[in-house]
């Protein structure tokens with residue numbers, strides 16, 4: 362497995378190109394437990410901000426990674442949970458920016474934007490990608506299953522305030538789920554909220570990877586088109602994905618390193634192995650199927666592989 366603890370990738374991002382990930386929080390620490398989460402249900406539902414890992418250790422590891430001279434387009438603080446729970450996020454962004462000229466992005470659920478300290482820390486990032494899935498409190502609870510008393514109105518107000526003062530690129534992302542928030546009235550209600558914010562892009566996402574809950578389904582193509590029309594966004598599904606990359610030499614271990622953070626489907630694994638000129642692809646799939654560390658999930662007529 363990789364000898365890196367906080368740095369991973371580069372992973373192909375449909376929005377940003379090849380992205381080096383920085384994960385400053387332990388696995389599945391989040392203040393939401395979204396029904397569509399590709400990591401499964403949240404194990405540690407918390408809203409407590411902490412310096413989960415020493416900031417110097419993260420920066421040291423990033424420097425080591427940079428010395429390997431791997432090509433990338435962006436550094437993304439993403440975590441296998443919610444990165445704004447990292448208490449020193451603002452300092453981390455500043456330190457990363459001292460080490461690279463590439464943009465530093467943060468992917469967040471945006472829940473903590475009601476906290477002025479979080480808004481202040483995030484202002485140093487070049488791109489912030491907050492999500493907002495619901496147009497009302499009821500759907501917020503249904504979709505995001507937030508920690509304790511986090512209120513929808515506070516989350517929206519936090520995002521609104523941030524959007525008015527932030528000088529970088531603000532790309533909001535929304536997840537459309539069949540029969541939950543995919544009706545025309547949902548889009549109209551959501552648009553009226555977006556109209557009170559200032560942002561650069563809106564990405565419309567659907568649950569393309571196996572979700573935490575079986576009842577989560579993708580809406581039809583027509584529904585996504587309607588969402589794009591009403592909300593004025595870009596459908597993530599329409600963006601091409603680039604190939605995966607790993608610096609780990611062994612093909613099997615390389616896959617395990619990637620799926621620890623980013624589940625891969627059978628087609629992605631095949632094209633990844635082909636790009637490495639692997640000549641025993643079938644055998645690798647056989648081992649993956651039997652590996653007790655790996656969940657094999659049948660979703661949307663194909664298999665997806667995720668580390669347990």
Ligand code: SF4
Pocket residue numbers: 391392393394395397398399400403441442443470
């Ligand atoms: S906010 Fe992100 S990490 Fe947290 S539960 Fe939702 S999808 Fe998963």
